[in-house]
């Protein structure tokens with residue numbers, strides 16, 4: 001977030017929030033302070049990602065050792081940039097103070113897990129839920145209850161302790177768990193949404209909804225095939 005982008009943001013603040021020049025100036029300054037303080041906190045959030053990634057790796061390794069193949073297909077992670085953090089603060093109209101921001105914005109650290117089967121989505125979530133050093137702050141089940149646009153995924157906000165030299169920090173990590181079909185859909189929807197600046201034309205929205213239903217059908221079918229694979233009709237694990 002450069003000096004120019006702060007000035008640019010001040011201009012944006014002036015036009016979007018109807019505040020005075022002086023107030024915008026003040027807010028831009030506060031936001032810059034928040035940005036700088038978060039730059040220092042990056043180390044903490046990155047450590048939160050690392051801790052949770054290790055947990056996922058251990059599950060993966062265990063599964064590979066005992067069952068040949070792991071239900072986890074892909075794992076990616078990302079740290080929200082100070083720039084998009086500041087944008088989110090402005091978008092949500094939050095007080096530009098670090099403690100408040102840390103409480104409210106819980107997707108600074110993000111991990112996404114992709115797996116083959118819907119049952120694996122819940123299996124991974126339950127493995128993590130059972131770990132005594134993780135606290136589940138929130139569960140949003142967009143698999144059971146998809147978003148109106150068709151989006152499906154299981155979202156967890158996990159809290160993990162980070163042990164520093166002189167203190168322990170509790171770090172929230174947003175985890176998205178989805179099947180490959182859900183992931184495929186979400187990545188296309190995200191690109192369209194980006195291209196149309198969030199205002200996807202009606203006919204494309206309808207098409208995305210159909211595609212989402214097809215992806216969900218495919219997940220059901222894959223789950224059936226998986227039951228065959230395991231030699232059981234129930235489709236449950238092992």
Ligand code: GTP
Pocket residue numbers: 107140147149151155176185186187189190
């Ligand atoms: P944000 O303020 O965007 O973080 O969302 P929120 O607080 O409403 O939380 P939610 O759990 O609904 O979404 C968090 C994240 O899930 C987003 O940042 C995206 O990565 C993903 N997501 C949610 N909805 C959609 C969607 O409709 N399409 C796509 N492609 N991704 C989505």
Ligand code: MG
Pocket residue numbers: 107
């Ligand atoms: Mg987000």
